[in-house]
Amino acid sequence: MQSRIANLLCGLVGLTLASFSAHAAPWNQLDGEQLTQQLEQKFAEGKYSKKGADTCLMCHKKNDTVMALFDGVHGQDSHKDSPMAGLQCEACHGPLGKHNKGGKEPMIAFGKDSKLDAASQNSTCLACHNDPKQMAWHSSSHNLDEVACADCHTIHAAKDPVMEKLSVNDTCTSCHQDAKAAMNKRSSHPMQWDQMTCIDCHNPHGSMGESALNQLTVNDTCYSCHEEKRGPFLWEHAPVTENCVTCHNPHGSVNKSLLNSRAPQLCQQCHMDDGHASRVVQQDGQDAFGGGNSCLNCHSQIHGSNHPAGSKLQR
Numbered sequence: 001m002q003s004r005i006a007n008l009l010c011g012l013v014g015l016t017l018a019s020f021s022a023h024a025a026p027w028n029q030l031d032g033e034q035l036t037q038q039l040e041q042k043f044a045e046g047k048y049s050k051k052g053a054d055t056c057l058m059c060h061k062k063n064d065t066v067m068a069l070f071d072g073v074h075g076q077d078s079h080k081d082s083p084m085a086g087l088q089c090e091a092c093h094g095p096l097g098k099h100n101k102g103g104k105e106p107m108i109a110f111g112k113d114s115k116l117d118a119a120s121q122n123s124t125c126l127a128c129h130n131d132p133k134q135m136a137w138h139s140s141s142h143n144l145d146e147v148a149c150a151d152c153h154t155i156h157a158a159k160d161p162v163m164e165k166l167s168v169n170d171t172c173t174s175c176h177q178d179a180k181a182a183m184n185k186r187s188s189h190p191m192q193w194d195q196m197t198c199i200d201c202h203n204p205h206g207s208m209g210e211s212a213l214n215q216l217t218v219n220d221t222c223y224s225c226h227e228e229k230r231g232p233f234l235w236e237h238a239p240v241t242e243n244c245v246t247c248h249n250p251h252g253s254v255n256k257s258l259l260n261s262r263a264p265q266l267c268q269q270c271h272m273d274d275g276h277a278s279r280v281v282q283q284d285g286q287d288a289f290g291g292g293n294s295c296l297n298c299h300s301q302i303h304g305s306n307h308p309a310g311s312k313l314q315r
Helices: 002-024 032-045 053-060 064-071 089-093 118-126 168-173 177-183 218-223 238-242
Strands: none
């Protein structure tokens, strides 16, 4: 009998502890949905600290990552739009509530270790960063692929690597490995030497054009540097006016001039049945079709010609 009573009491105690732990579990043990619900409740209550960052730093001042915030623009209170000029730490991480009393209440966390989904994290950033540069964010591939701002940006730092010309390519290619491989091929834009960056052509926050390009079309993007190819020409080459990537791979190629394939094979993809253009050359140097620049030995003005007799793009 005593053994049964003891077992019953242990069971009751276990149920009580389980019930208590369900209500008072540390916030780092909550799943994403529970965490979101608690944060929404905290925002509804709006219990911000009266001392701002001073309250946070009572516990976090020994953390180098936290303190690095004050080396960057987000940590400067001299700018009216800086978080430190307003709610300070709580401007991004949410109202303190009872977080400093035992750490039982959650705060908004960012980065790969955060249990919040990308949309919830990004909503905090977009509350301030809603200028025209982000106007196409919601339809961008990064947003649709649930990429968080903090996956690319480093806020607690003197300089955000993705905002630096010498490091932005490393940030982009950490995900876009295919572009990184192309950048290191024998013919490429000078990106591997950081003389050109991914954001010279692309807007990672999305754009109104294709492939998140800064300009509306591929050709307009290319023409921003290669003005001499823009035209208008008296005699135009159809692939040039349609899309530069019909012939070129902008990230890099094993063929010269970033060509998708070498001549005459590249030309023969379109010019197949007009006599000499369809000839298959067995060896380089055998004749004009295989030696030197192949088709370009004669048709040198391949991007267009303004010569009255340039209908064949030969002059």
